[in-house]
Amino acid sequence: MVESAARKGQKNEQPALLDTELEHLPPELRWREWMGRVEAVIFAASTPVTRETLVRVVGRHCNIELIIDDIRAELAGRPYELVSVAGGWQHRTKKAFGDVIRAATGQGDSSRPLSQSEALVLMCIAYFQPITRGELSSFFGKEVSRDMIGVLRSQDLIASGPRSPQPGAPYTYVTTKAFLSYFGFDTLRDLPDFEALEDAGLLSKEKLLAGDIPVGLPSGEGDDLSG
Structure with a gap:
């Protein structure tokens, strides 16, 4: 059976390339967009996100460490933070709020404590x-x-x-x-x-x-x- 032109077109479609350089934006807005992208990727991940993953969504000359520093500064007063762990970065609730979370949800660290x-x-x-x-x-x-x-x-x-x-x-x-x-x-x-x-x-x-x-x-x- 001959495939319809529409179906052929759908199969040949390629995902749009992500504009990482954002050269159309002024420097400050470009930096804010990169910060948002980096934080969104880390927030959505269930495991620490590596540098190799983050560089896919920002420009070639973007300094990941400086982006992370700026995100951390903005989170300074929040009950969660951005931590460096296991070779990547991850959002974690601050330990000071552990008792609050357990009291509200009855949940805590699900892993059994080590003997x-x-x-x-x-x-x-x-x-x-x-x-x-x-x-x-x-x-x-x-x-x-x-x-x-x-x-x-x-x-x-x-x-x-x-x-x-x-x-x-x-x-x-x-x-x-x-x-x-x-x-x-x-x-x-x-x-x-x-x-x-x-x-x-x-x-x-x-x-x-x-x-x-x-x-x-x-x-x-x-x-x-x-x-």
Whole structure:
């Protein structure tokens, strides 16, 4: 059957190109339009928006960092803010309004809080990645169970990394962008410096490697690494 000219025309239609340069606008209005575009894209996204995404909607000579700074300045008195997290930018409600939101909606952070053991295992993965389950078990002097790894994976805090060169080529584990978002980090470089933690007496690498750091909750609470 011969397609109608109308249908052929519809199939051949291309989306209109977005005018990013906006050269017909005076500089101030052009900047305001770029600000609006950037904020709209971030507002509509459910995950942090990267620079690569934002540059698609602004001109070649637009400074994304300055745009973000100006948007943040305008949001200074609002109950939400624009944060740098997981390699991009995201709108987030300010922590000071957490209780208000929970009181009004009965909703809060839907993710289950990490147990002490889970947090310690996650910390080791973050600092020593890529790392195998066997290496994690050696750190703590007891087996880190597959169930424990499964919990962290189910919350998208860790993922499989490259195969280890060890015999059998076991899987290694690495942290994810969701990990960065969970803790409010932009990149892994934002992790507290290990030496600074040691100097502050909050963490000892020697104790960690020797398995001297307690990994369970008080007796009777059943928070064991091996599940």
